[in-house]
Amino acid sequence: MSRLAFRAAAAVVGVALLAAYLAAALFVADLLRAVWAARPNLPVLLALVAAGALGSAYLSYRLGTAQVLANLEGDRVPRKRAPDLHRRIDALTARMDVARPELYITDARAPNAFAVGGGGDGGALVIDRSLFRLLSPREVEAILAHELAHLEGNDGFAIAMADGIGRSLVGIATVATLPALLALSGLAAASAWIRGRPRDRSGPFARLHQALAGGLFAGFVLATLVSRSRSRKREFAADDRAAEVTGDPVALARALRRIERATEPTWPFAPFSTHKRTDEAAERWLSTHPSTDERVERLRETAESQGPTRRIPAGPSQATVGRGRSRR
Template identity: 90%
Template sequence: MSRLAFRAAAAVIGVALLAVYLTAALFVADLLRAAWAARPDLPVLLALLAAGALGSAYLSYRLGTAQILANLEGDRVPRKRAPDLHRRIDSLAARMAVARPDLYVTDARAPNAFAVGGGSDGGALVIDRSLFRLLSPREIEAILAHELAHLEGNDGFAIAMADGVGRALVGVATVVALPALLALSGLAAASAWIRGRPGDRSGPFARLHRGLAGALFGGFVLATLVSRSRSRRREFAADDRAAEVTGDPAALARALRRIERATEPTWPFAPFSTHRRTDEPAERWLSTHPSTDERVERLREMAESQGPTRRIPAGPSRATVGRGRSRR
């Protein structure tokens, strides 16, 4: 095919692509205009949008909680099978504004504990069996208090709702911007074909498309960062509450260090494993938990303010306690 013929064919393809994309953009824009024309009064519309966002977040939270409990590789533990553990939980719950949670023990062979649910139904407390071999009774009690603090503050629900509302707002913005995204995508593709460079996406329309898409993605990232930041703050608050209830911040600090060390990868290729963590800022911002170093340092200061106490071991920073809570 001669160059002239190729340019002519490419121009035809470009015009056809432009027509398809603009038709789709106009169709979506007409749907949005029709929906806007049929809208109720602005206060009612805002109330409906808020109710939809909150309802979607609540449904996601409830379904996620039920799925976590259904997928547990463990069983609900009745009182007669672990009377001492139940008594500890009863004692802690009595000292805290929290309903008595159900107790589950798993066999994941990874030292971890997390709380799901909360509110009037009490929620559930999940403990891996390996913790009982790893931690002392005082350290177990500190971990229990930390997780009960999450239930007391209904942290899983609050974080899930905030995350759901943020994602809903980004979703609404994406729908509103969809006609512009389609039109810019069509203009970018058509421009490239007409210029005889089908794979070239360096033109002004392509840059505008990337800018708009990047702004929407940035909104999604911002909503995620806000949710993760709140989650990290709630971890600190749960540490403080556990230290207050047990009167032994050093026990929680020791428990965090022991869990950290037990979860460190030790096989030769550990630096390349999926469990590897770095000190990159992006990783810290996206983490649901603050580093163990930060948490232990705060607990150390609390312990020192209370007077002489047992030594808190030092170690590298990793956070594990309550990690499963982010799925609630």
């Protein structure tokens, strides 16, 4: 095919693409205009949007909680099977403003404990069996208090709602800008074809499309960062509450160190594993948990403010251990 024939064919393709994208953009714009024209007054509209965002976040939270419990590789443990553990939980819940949760024991062979649910239903407390071999009774009690503090503060619900609302707002912004995204995408593609460079996306329309899409992505990232920041703050708050309830911040600090060491991979290629210790700022910002170093240091300060305490185990800076990622 001669160069002139190729340019003519490319121009035809470009015009066809432009027509298709613009038609789609106009259809979406007309649909959004129709929805906007049928809107109620502003207060009612804002209330409906808020209710929709909250409702979708709540539904996601409830379904997620149910799925976590359904997928557990373990069973609910009645009182008669673990009377001492149940007595410890009873004693802790009596000191806290929390309904007594259901107890589940798993056999994942990874030292871990986490709480799901909360609020009026009491939630559930999930503990891996390996924790009882790894930790002393006082350290187990400290971990239990930490997880009960999450249920007391209904942290899972609060974080899920904040995350869901942020994502809903980004979704609304994406729908509102969809006609512009389609039009710019069509203009960018048509411009490239008409210029005889189908793969070239360096034109002004492509840059505008990338800027708009980048802004939406930045909104999504910001919503995620806000949610993760809140999650890390709730971890600190749960540590503080556990130290207050048990009166033994050292026990919680030791438990965190023991779990950290037990979850650090020992195989030769561990530096390439997902459990490696990292100083990357982006990974810290996206983490749901603060580093063990930060948590232990805060607990150390709490212990020192209470007077003479037992020694808290050294962290990775003083010992050859790495940072784990168990949920606790």
